[in-house]
Amino acid sequence: MPKPSKKKAASSSSSDSDSGPEDRNPxxxxxxxxxxxxxxxxxxxxxxxxxxxxxxxxxxxxxxxVDIREFYDVGGDLKPGKKGIMLTMEQWQKLKSQIDSIDEAIKRNV
Known part of the structure; x- marks a missing residue:
């Protein structure tokens, strides 16, 4: 009796693998x-x-x-762009507490 060829075994095992979702359209x-x-x-x-x-x-x-962001114009409407930062309330409080230090550094260097 002949042995099954490797091609058949490979093709039959590949049909058993997960081919992804049945419905390919989201x-x-x-x-x-x-x-x-x-x-x-x-x-x-x-x-x-x-x-x-x-x-x-x-x-x-x-x-x-607190979202600090650059906006762009689309037909008269301003849309938010990628350039910006969104701070949590904790991050906002930390930034506020360091404003005086930042101002002093600006005065020394500018």
């Missing part, structure tokens, strides 16, 4: 409604720092942050 994303994005914008408190840079107090996933 579910359609729900479009964000204007109300949700408007509400988030209305809830944010912001201060202009000039040249499309803003400091904002915002809530994200139940936590509050």
């Amino acid at each position: 579910p359609a994303k729900k479009p964000k409604t204007e109300n949700t994005s408007k509400k988030q914008q209305d809830d944010d408190i912001s201060w202009s720092l000039g040249k499309r840079r803003f400091a904002k107090l915002c809530e994200f996933k139940g936590n509050w942050y």
Whole structure:
């Protein structure tokens, strides 16, 4: 009786492997409604720092942050860019406590 060829064994074992999800198309994303994005914008408190840079107090996933970010213009709307930093309340307090030291260093070096 002939032995099964290695090709057959390899092909039959490859069919047993996990080929990934049966449905290769991801579910359609729900479009964000204007109300949700408007509400988030209305809830944010912001201060202009000039040249499309803003400091904002915002809530994200139940936590509050100070977001200092550069924005860009898209058809008259300002959208947040990648350039920026989002500080936790703990980080914000640390920064505030060091403002006097930072100011002194600036006066000495500038």
